[in-house]
Amino acid sequence: QKEVEQNSGPLSVPEGAIASLNCTYSDRGSQSFFWYRQYSGKSPELIMFIYSNGDKEDGRFTAQLNKASQYVSLLIRDSQPSDSATYLCAVGLYNFNKFYFGSGTKLNVKP
Amino acid sequence: DGGITQSPKYLFRKEGQNVTLSCEQNLNHDAMYWYRQDPGQGLRLIYYSQIVNDFQKGDIAEGYSVSREKKESFPLTVTSAQKNPTAFYLCASTQGGSTGELFFGEGSRLTVL
Numbered sequence: 116q117k118e119v120e121q122n123s124g125p126l127s128v129p130e131g132a133i134a135s136l137n138c139t140y141s142d143r144g145s146q147s148f149f150w151y152r153q154y155s156g157k158s159p160e161l162i163m164f165i166y167s168n169g170d171k172e173d174g175r176f177t178a179q180l181n182k183a184s185q186y187v188s189l190l191i192r193d194s195q196p197s198d199s200a201t202y203l204c205a206v207g208l209y210n211f212n213k214f215y216f217g218s219g220t221k222l223n224v225k226p
Numbered sequence: 227d228g229g230i231t232q233s234p235k236y237l238f239r240k241e242g243q244n245v246t247l248s249c250e251q252n253l254n255h256d257a258m259y260w261y262r263q264d265p266g267q268g269l270r271l272i273y274y275s276q277i278v279n280d281f282q283k284g285d286i287a288e289g290y291s292v293s294r295e296k297k298e299s300f301p302l303t304v305t306s307a308q309k310n311p312t313a314f315y316l317c318a319s320t321q322g323g324s325t326g327e328l329f330f331g332e333g334s335r336l337t338v339l
Contacts, residue, residue, distance in 0.1 A: 149327070149328070157333075158316055160330075161327050203268060205328070212257060212276055213271060214271070215271070216261070216269040217268050218266070
């Protein structure tokens, strides 16, 4: 069983729509949760992080965490073509001070 | 400017050769990590280090070696024992343990001919 699971996509949404990206994790010792955006051939860049259950909003992005269901999501409102990228979900394990990444969801925003 | 520098960006290697990828950070971070990424895949942890002169194997350490002689440097050697080394290699660092943001270098793309 993989530590972090994501739907590989591609997820296609029209410009201006809401994109919803989902992630599940297996280790209940996970304490920190991150969403990274990665453009083709580039390194990942942090979009959002969340530590507590509930929602966290930053501009057009909202991260949602449900530790009971071991589920993390990222909502992108008013999607733009520049949001087209692969989104990686990452989980931090406190006991081992390391991070696990999902395989990523490719998002296509169509003009 | 603070950041992580990886070199070289592109590297070609013949089978049977060892190669070393450089990773230097000036962020004063304690923890450093090496990840491997294959096309269409996520990042897989090779090695990580929390302090100088100490490092731990990740999930795919076979065929790789590292050293951490200085806080700012964490080089990765891809040995000839690594059967399928062609990949994109990413070095990262963080100050906050597993709760902190990972900062990434620009990556090194290794191709075995």
